[in-house]
Amino acid sequence: MFPTFTLRYSKLPAHFFEPFTPVTVEKPELVAFNRPLAETLGFEVAAFDERQATDWFSGNDLPPGADPVAQAYAGHQFGGFSPRLGDGRAVLLGEVTDRDGRLRDIQLKGAGCTPFSRGGDGRAPLGPVLREYLVSEAMHAMGIPTTRALAAVTTGERVMRRMPEPGAVLTRVASSHIRVGTFQYFGSRHDGESVRTLADHVIERHYPELLEIEEQNRYLNLLKAIQQRQAELVARWMGVGFIHGVMNTDNTSIAGETIDFGPCAFMERYDPKTVFSSIDTGGRYAYVNQPVILQWNMARLAEAMLPLFDSDEQRAIERATEVVQGFSEQYLDAWLGVMRQKLGLVQEEDSDQELIEALQEAMRVGRADFTLTFRQLGECARSEAGDDALLALFEQDGDIRAWLPQWRARLAREGRDGEEVGRDMHKVNPLYIPRNHRVEQALSAAAEGNFEPFETLREMLADPFEVQPGREAWTLPAGPDEAVFRTFCGT
Ligand code: AMP
Numbered sequence: 385m386f387p388t389f390t391l392r393y394s395k396l397p398a399h400f401f402e403p404f405t406p407v408t409v410e411k412p413e414l415v416a417f418n419r420p421l422a423e424t425l426g427f428e429v430a431a432f433d434e435r436q437a438t439d440w441f442s443g444n445d446l447p448p449g450a451d452p453v454a455q456a457y458a459g460h461q462f463g464g465f466s467p468r469l470g471d472g473r474a475v476l477l478g479e480v481t482d483r484d485g486r487l488r489d490i491q492l493k494g495a496g497c498t499p500f501s502r503g504g505d506g507r508a509p510l511g512p513v514l515r516e517y518l519v520s521e522a523m524h525a526m527g528i529p530t531t532r533a534l535a536a537v538t539t540g541e542r543v544m545r546r547m548p549e550p551g552a553v554l555t556r557v558a559s560s561h562i563r564v565g566t567f568q569y570f571g572s573r574h575d576g577e578s579v580r581t582l583a584d585h586v587i588e589r590h591y592p593e594l595l596e597i598e599e600q601n602r603y604l605n606l607l608k609a610i611q612q613r614q615a616e617l618v619a620r621w622m623g624v625g626f627i628h629g630v631m632n633t634d635n636t637s638i639a640g641e642t643i644d645f646g647p648c649a650f651m652e653r654y655d656p657k658t659v660f661s662s663i664d665t666g667g668r669y670a671y672v673n674q675p676v677i678l679q680w681n682m683a684r685l686a687e688a689m690l691p692l693f694d695s696d697e698q699r700a701i702e703r704a705t706e707v708v709q710g711f712s713e714q715y716l717d718a719w720l721g722v723m724r725q726k727l728g729l730v731q732e733e734d735s736d737q738e739l740i741e742a743l744q745e746a747m748r749v750g751r752a753d754f755t756l757t758f759r760q761l762g763e764c765a766r767s768e769a770g771d772d773a774l775l776a777l778f779e780q781d782g783d784i785r786a787w788l789p790q791w792r793a794r795l796a797r798e799g800r801d802g803e804e805v806g807r808d809m810h811k812v813n814p815l816y817i818p819r820n821h822r823v824e825q826a827l828s829a830a831a832e833g834n835f836e837p838f839e840t841l842r843e844m845l846a847d848p849f850e851v852q853p854g855r856e857a858w859t860l861p862a863g864p865d866e867a868v869f870r871t872f873c874g875t
């Protein structure tokens with residue numbers, strides 16, 4: 385039933401990874417399995433054998449043809465550099481070619497101590513595993529590039545965090561797990577040859593169009609292309625109020641996917657300074673900082689790739705600097721594109737940025753719920769009958785009252801039918817997001833053995849844009865007693 389492996393990473397030079405067989409677990413139980421994803425990966429879902437699947441997704445049995453490795457990488461964590469991080473509890477079983485012909489990594493996270501574990505236990509608690517499951521799949525359903533969750537298995541073992549918690553293993557699927565930190569691993573060792581080998585692997589795998597470009601410019605274009613995908617990704621995060629929480633360079637994917645769902649959370653009341661992560665005391669990874677941090681991460685990538693840009697170091701620095709400085713424009717374009725769509729605009733006007741920023745300011749002053757504001761604006765595009773419900777989302781509605789006519793005038797200049805505009809907006813402005821308090825409720829219940837709230841959330845988040853009758857309560861922000869202000873890595 386397991387699709388045939390098309391091994392790639394484990395064929396790279398031996399110092400790119402450490403061979404590693406998952407450590408078996410006591411009493412594995414499959415608690416979540418993503419059938420639609422399994423089908424696209426080429427699993428024979430009709431012949432689904434739960435016992436076999438449980439053994440594969442817990443690491444108790446290796447699927448045929450797997451060549452499991454722990455990948456080496458480095459990374460800047462909260463600005464400080466660690467030259468050797470690597471998969472401390474993850475194992476790449478190998479790559480498979482999905483139904484669309486794309487290569488996909490299959491990785492077990494929480495698979496035991498590897499040569500990179502550095503004092504960690506190599507394991508993952510159930511809560512963070514289910515959290516990653518829910519949030520990554522929600523991101524996918526919203527059309528945002530992301531790693532995905534194929535399965536979650538409880539191990540029958542306890543892991544010690546702030547308290548003892550049930551252990552679990554997540555099967556993660558990604559276009560690849562190559563990170564900015566993977567380049568840094570070799571860059572910081574001044575191993576230019578490995579940087580080139582890695583870059584060539586990345587080009588072949590993720591950016592094959594660059595093979596057309598002559599070699600002396602190819603790698604600089606790779607930097608630019610990675611930066612473009614990342615700019616688009618972060619713009620999409622900003623468009624749904626997503627705060628990643630740990631934008632370390634080892635959590636920044638070369639393929640441009642959202643990766644590593646630790647203390648991530650969705651903003652409710654709009655405040656650009658919002659931070660959830662308990663360990664982010666300085667607010668480094670606050671909502672509004674995400675693009676700036678991304679540019680910083682791209683500068684670190686550029687440093688690691690430097691020898692590929694020019695044999696003359698000074699010249700290489702100049703060329704890299706120019707690309708990284710270009711980030712601001714790449715990001716602004718991507719962000720404007722996202723926000724125009726959210727506001728039902730199909731044409732571009734110079735004043736759009738001002739219009740968007742005025743809305744943000746109205747949301748900030750009015751402490752309005754991010755998700756519901758954009759959703760309700762879709763109703764307002766249909767007719768003014770939607771206005772009262774919109775205003776009700778704002779604690780102070782003076783600014784939004786002033787803003788609405790400006791937006792309507794802007795829409796009028798495009799002359800599109802309001803019904804159609806509203807429909808388009810509803811296709812990009814989700815109604816159902818993984819609200820923090822709902823996620824927490826689902827995880828607490830699961831820790832007690834009740835997976836029903838998890839299942840409800842999972843089903844609901846798979847279809848974020850269509851109204852699901854009877855689920856109004858799930859669209860609402862946390863009440864005063866439910867609000868989550870802090871999220872914990874605890875992973
Ligand atoms: P993360 O915070 O999940 O991005 O992980 C940062 C680094 O710590 C990576 O090298 C992980 O593999 C490692 N790590 C995180 N949790 C554990 C754990 N429980 N055991 C061993 N290594 C871990």
Ligand code: MG
Pocket residue numbers: 634635644
């Ligand atoms: Mg990580």
